[in-house]
Amino acid sequence: MDFTWTAEEIRRVGYRVADLVAEHLSNLPDEPVFRPLPPDRLARAQSSALPERGQPVDTLLDEFAREIAPYPFGNGHPRFYGWVNSPPAVVGVFGAALAAAMNPSVAGGNHGAVALEHEVVGWFRRLLGFPEGSAGLLVSGTSTAALISLAAARHRACGHVGWDVRASGLQGRGDSPRLTVYLGSEAHGCHQKAVELLGLGSASIRHVPGDERLRLRADALDTMLAEDLADGRLPVAVVASAGSVNTGAIDPLDALADVCARHDVWLHVDGAYGGPAVMLEELRPELAPMARADSVALDPHKWLYVPVDAGLVLVKDAAGLRDAFSLVPPYLRTDGDEHGVQGPPWFSEFGTEQTRPFRALKVWLALRYFGLEGYRELLAHDMALARRLAAGVRQAPALVLWEPQGLSIVCFRAAPPALGDDGEALDRLNRAVLSRVQLGGEAFLSSTVMGGRFWLRACVVNPRATESDVDRLLAVVQAAVAAELTPGA
Ligand SMILES: Cc1ncc(COP(=O)(O)O)c(C=O)c1O
Incomplete structure (x- = not known):
């Protein structure tokens, strides 16, 4: 040994x-996609x-x-379409091993891993149209990115009213304005978790109504903010989605940025899943306004196929982010040593982690290996397969599609005429179908609840999938529906 x-x-x-x-x-x-x-x-x-x-x-x-x-989770298989979990890009697998061989802490310092994280962050900054001076760091994923962004937003909002939230916290200020965060119904749960962790309480969340496509309504947000400000509330942030986890819907980012600018409220955009699609010409008009956000989250471990974990957060106000987090013990003082051992300002001053892994290598390798051109092809491939699946569902007699189908997500449910519009019975049927498909091992999808109803959900972030794979998923689902409707099956 x-x-x-x-x-x-x-x-x-x-x-x-x-x-x-x-x-x-x-x-x-x-192999089976999944085996318990x-x-x-x-x-x-x-x-x-x-x-x-x-x-x-x-x-x-x-x-x-x-x-x-x-006994894998299932992702990696060509017929895995659950949640938002991609197969790993092989260069990323080796990147993870090489990073572990070097095993630095990327808290900061003047070494190769730090340079690589700056390089990767710079690429994303330019891809998303964030200005040069903005801050960015790689994190475990969008949950952490949300926590970091909302902490910075809270720090700024409290600062506006002379409230040093780092020192006094949220306690003992009976007369303080009610801090408020604005979410759409489709916001990922990590935002509520962040609000709770920041001590704001989920009761401080205001749910902004959505339109018929479940996109946050800018006019409703405008009214809400005007009323809340008049009522003496203190808006902390609005969270918008650049590709929601349920349906891939993209909120009207430009209009929301206008509203936030008008009321001087922080806009955080969750581009965890959909953010990379800004590379695609046809989606640029909808996604490019991410550049107007105060902060953006994007997960290379989702639609850029980098092995878990690899998340990214960008924050425009670098000094504000540093103010919200920096706590530098004397043994780690870094000022004025840009070219010495200490290097540039430490990443650990801009977020929650002190010892930080070398995440940048696997991201750097994947981005260099595929390039924008390669990624455009892979994303377009996934979207084309999703559209093919959606077209198949539209033609299937006992299935209904959630319309409009967004990005590479397809939501649908079994609705055989025999069950009419008995919502409860249909939910039971779809739950049973999901379980039959997942345990069957031939294909894998997940589910969600929208409008109080249970939907099957396939998310294609899978360059290994082919047309015949998604056709097979559809056939497997149809067979499961038929089996569930057969007495004694
Ligand atoms: C749209 C969206 N936002 C946020 C998250 C949470 O990201 P993470 O799991 O990387 O923390 C997810 C995860 O699936 C997501 O799809």
Whole structure:
């Protein structure tokens, strides 16, 4: 059990790991998309004792191959369309390994990993039209990006009324204005979580009405903000979506930016899933106004296929973000040492993490490997497959499509004439269909609830998928509906 391995040993095990990676990714299409763990597996894992004695690495890799690899989450398979989880770009897989080999903390400093994060952040800044001086950092995902953005927004809003929220928190200010955050019905749950974590309480959320396509209504927001300001509330932020998780709907970002500018309220745009589609010419008009936001979140681990975790947050007011987070102990002082050991201002001054992983390498590799051109093709491929699936659903007699179908998400539900408009019975049927499809192992989709009703939901962020794969998904769903409607099935 040596800590320091010889180069030969590293190579031998590394080749074996490379074989495991190759086998896993190549064999996935021939395996079930999903197979549940054996019934006793979790109990065994939970009661397992921490080993007293070390074991040979080959034994451990054998166990990985036997007990772990055969039970994937499902993503990676050409017929996986659940949630927003892509297969990993292979360069990103190796990027993760190389990053671990260097194992820096990217809190800050003057080293290669810091430079790479600045490079990657700069690319996104320019892609999204954010100005040069704005701040950006890679984070675990959009949940963290939302927390960071809303913390900066809270800091700014409180600062406007002379309230040092970092020092006094939210306690003991009985006369303080009611801090308020504005969300649409389709906002991802991570925003409510962030509001709660920031101590604002979910009661401080105002839900802005949506239009018939579930997009946040700018006129309604305008009225709400005017009324709330007149009532003495203190608006913290408006959260808009550049591709909602349910239907891929894009909020009217330009109109919302106008309203926020008029009332001097922070606009945060959740581009976790849809943000990368700004690369596509046909979506630029709708997505380019992300540039007008105060902060944007975008997840390279979603529609840029970078292995989890890789999120990004951009904040226009870099000094404001630093004010909201910076807490530099004396042993980490960085000022005036741009070209020395300390390097540029530390990333850790702009967010929640101190020791930070080298996320930039896998993102950098993927962006360099595909380039904008490659990504445009991959995104267009996913959208074309989603449109094909939607067209198939439209033609299927017992299925109804959620219209309009947005980005690469397709929501639909079984609605056989036999059940008429009995909403409860239809929900039960669709739940049973979902479970039958997921456990069947041939294809995988997830679900959502909209308008109080249960919908099946397929999200195609999967360059491994082909036309015949999405056709098969449709056939599998139709077979599941038929089976559920067959007495005794
Ligand atoms: C639109 C949207 N926003 C936010 C999130 C949360 O992002 P993360 O899971 O990276 O924290 C998701 C995750 O699916 C999402 O689809």
